[in-house]
Amino acid sequence: MATRRHPTARQARLGAELRKLRDAAGLKATEAAALLGVSSVQMSQIESGVAGVSEERVRRLAANYACSEAELIDALVAMATDRTRGWWEEYRGTLPAVYLDLAELDHYATFRHDVAIIHVPGLFQTDAYARALFSYMNPELPKSEVEHRVNHRMKRKVIIEGPGPIPYETLIHEAALRIQVAGRAAFRAQLTRILELSDADHVTVRVIPFSLGDFAGAGSAMVYVGGPVSCLDTVVRDAPHGTGFIDSEAQLKHFRGLFRRVKEASLAPEQSRDLINQMAKEQ
Numbered sequence: 001m002a003t004r005r006h007p008t009a010r011q012a013r014l015g016a017e018l019r020k021l022r023d024a025a026g027l028k029a030t031e032a033a034a035l036l037g038v039s040s041v042q043m044s045q046i047e048s049g050v051a052g053v054s055e056e057r058v059r060r061l062a063a064n065y066a067c068s069e070a071e072l073i074d075a076l077v078a079m080a081t082d083r084t085r086g087w088w089e090e091y092r093g094t095l096p097a098v099y100l101d102l103a104e105l106d107h108y109a110t111f112r113h114d115v116a117i118i119h120v121p122g123l124f125q126t127d128a129y130a131r132a133l134f135s136y137m138n139p140e141l142p143k144s145e146v147e148h149r150v151n152h153r154m155k156r157k158v159i160i161e162g163p164g165p166i167p168y169e170t171l172i173h174e175a176a177l178r179i180q181v182a183g184r185a186a187f188r189a190q191l192t193r194i195l196e197l198s199d200a201d202h203v204t205v206r207v208i209p210f211s212l213g214d215f216a217g218a219g220s221a222m223v224y225v226g227g228p229v230s231c232l233d234t235v236v237r238d239a240p241h242g243t244g245f246i247d248s249e250a251q252l253k254h255f256r257g258l259f260r261r262v263k264e265a266s267l268a269p270e271q272s273r274d275l276i277n278q279m280a281k282e283q
Contacts, residue, residue: 007049009101014079015049025065035064053080075228098243106159111226114170121170123157129190132182169204171266188283206266207275220262
């Protein structure tokens with residue numbers, strides 16, 4: 001059984017989900033290893049994503065774990081057997097691995113919900129806006145890496161601008177729509193781009209207005225990505241130490257509730273569009 005030095009987030013997630021099923025069944029790793037006829041070390045490698053696992057073994061484990069959720073089992077099999085090498089692979093060794101993991105997460109998403117407080121959501125960002133953000137990072141990035149990151153971010157927009165787009169709903173605080181990034185003309189173009197994208201049937205934009213007097217959700221920024229079944233959803237959050245992927249059921253439930261609360265505090269899509277249009281005219 002070949003091992004990987006650096007499993008992707010998707011490969012690690014498969015292993016983690018198999019471990020969750022084992023824990024729910026009350027079995028030890030050594031017992032699961034015996035079911036597959038492998039060593040405990042090999043079982044540990046499967047559950048950490050360091051080693052791959054076949055469809056037959058995924059289904060055998062699910063059966064012995066008494067998992068009867070056919071959709072979940074099929075989704076795990078797909079994760080184990082899919083050998084897709086997407087466009088993001090061209091950035092391997094050029095950008096940090098998390099950038100590839102984010103693009104791969106997007107690729108398999110069934111829907112996406114964003115809450116943006118300070119910056120315009122990445123899927124809406126223009127080339128100029130994204131370049132200004134990456135150029136402002138500390139420590140300062142070489143120009144070549146700034147360009148790689150900008151290009152990567154532009155390509156990620158395929159999930160809402162390309163063929164077969166996924167449903168996308170974003171809640172943007174008015175602060176993110178008022179802070180000028182990359183200059184006045186560039187920011188006017190950024191607001192115009194948001195208006196253009198909001199015309200699409202699969203895109204919903206809601207604004208959290210300054211006029212909302214009791215909003216205390218400044219820490220609500222997140223990306224919620226839908227999986228093939230709800231237990232395979234993922235939340236992405238940025239933190240000072242880096243980007244984190246959250247997938248425990250308790251946390252997913254918490255962030256679903258948080259998104260719902262922020263949505264309830266936001267303007268309706270029509271009102272949001274009027275506000276953004278007004279701001280674009282003011283630039």
